[in-house]
Amino acid sequence: MTALRNSVFIAATWLALPGVAAAQTVLQINSSLPEGSFAHVFLQEYETRLEAATDGAVDVQIFMSNTLGSEEDVLQGLALGTHNASLSASAIAQINTRAAIFDLPYLFEDRAAVQAFAASPAGDMLRDGFEGTGMVLAAMWDNGFRQITNSVRPITVPADLEGLKIRTPTSRQRVEMFNTLGANATPLSFGEVYSALDQGVIDGQENPAQVVDSARLYEVQEYMSLSNHVYLPTFLVFGEPYLASVDPALAEAMMSVAAETAAWTFDWGETTDAEVIAALSDRIAVNEIDFAAFQAAAAPLYESPTFVEVIGADMIAATRDALGIQ
Numbered sequence: 001m002t003a004l005r006n007s008v009f010i011a012a013t014w015l016a017l018p019g020v021a022a023a024q025t026v027l028q029i030n031s032s033l034p035e036g037s038f039a040h041v042f043l044q045e046y047e048t049r050l051e052a053a054t055d056g057a058v059d060v061q062i063f064m065s066n067t068l069g070s071e072e073d074v075l076q077g078l079a080l081g082t083h084n085a086s087l088s089a090s091a092i093a094q095i096n097t098r099a100a101i102f103d104l105p106y107l108f109e110d111r112a113a114v115q116a117f118a119a120s121p122a123g124d125m126l127r128d129g130f131e132g133t134g135m136v137l138a139a140m141w142d143n144g145f146r147q148i149t150n151s152v153r154p155i156t157v158p159a160d161l162e163g164l165k166i167r168t169p170t171s172r173q174r175v176e177m178f179n180t181l182g183a184n185a186t187p188l189s190f191g192e193v194y195s196a197l198d199q200g201v202i203d204g205q206e207n208p209a210q211v212v213d214s215a216r217l218y219e220v221q222e223y224m225s226l227s228n229h230v231y232l233p234t235f236l237v238f239g240e241p242y243l244a245s246v247d248p249a250l251a252e253a254m255m256s257v258a259a260e261t262a263a264w265t266f267d268w269g270e271t272t273d274a275e276v277i278a279a280l281s282d283r284i285a286v287n288e289i290d291f292a293a294f295q296a297a298a299a300p301l302y303e304s305p306t307f308v309e310v311i312g313a314d315m316i317a318a319t320r321d322a323l324g325i326q
Helices: 003-015 038-051 071-081 091-093 097-103 109-116 121-130 173-178 190-198 210-212 240-245 248-278 291-303 305-311 314-321
Strands: 026-031 059-065 085-088 135-141 146-150 166-168 184-186 204-208 223-224 235-238 287-288
Touching: 026 135, 038 121, 038 210, 038 235, 038 248, 059 091, 059 204, 059 248, 071 085, 071 091, 071 135, 071 235, 085 091, 091 097, 097 121, 097 173, 097 240, 097 305, 109 121, 109 240, 109 248, 109 314, 135 248, 146 248, 166 173, 166 190, 173 184, 173 291, 173 305, 190 204, 204 210, 210 235, 210 248, 223 248, 223 291, 235 240, 235 248, 248 291, 291 305, 305 314
Parallel strands: 026 059, 026 085, 166 184, 166 204, 223 287
Antiparallel strands: 085 235, 135 235, 146 204, 146 223
8 A cells, every 4th residue: 555545544534433523633743853953854744644633633843952851761761651762863762772774884885775674684683672662663763974074184084083983872882883983982972972073072073964954063074984884774763652652543553654654755855965964065074984994893793692692693684585695
């Protein structure tokens, strides 16, 4: 069934239910990223699609910049029933360790590979990893390949990272990755990054180009190196208590429309990535890297206990199989 026909079916089903004229069901979604970011664009598209699919029975309310609380607090709140949903990225691996598969560097060559992963048994394993957490994965949306920025020098080979204080998310895997590549990994919450860069507490950070743009990190950075070291999607997750509290037809609509929106986010992300990097080149020095040199330097991480014991050897094997990596 196509996305459009599915949405029409959902709307027709909902309209046929008794009490359709009842008050709207409110769906509040939190994101750590600011207004105008790619995450905001995706959530607005989702809002439009879901409200149309349910003929306005759902009132989607979007809260950017962690308005509803820190990302970690909101994720905990999903399980407790104090929050509805969150569009999150790196923090998800603290809830579902299988999501740390996205911390393995140079695993995904392009967005098509990410979508192939999502539709594979490895993707099913990732979704199953949310069992018992009090939350449900509705969809994986785009986020982009992460790039390295800093204010000291262009990064072309791993040796260029030597000694640089690079902010990472609070992820042991990302920390080990950058330490292995020669940097001094410094975990920080995203909300602290701009001021830490501005004050020189850290030298650089790593995020998709859209984040460098939307969070205005180019104001406090000199160089952006197109490292493409990892691809990390955003995860739209719902709290199980919230889904259980709404009409089953609406809960199904929330989940199915989220899944339908995924392909659109990947297409949007690929086009926008190129546009954003081109625009950023007028604000920050952009350079390519020696990809083969970084691949070789990162190879030990595929056997590192920090990754294998957290992600699971079965998850890594299933992902490599899905992507045709020997």
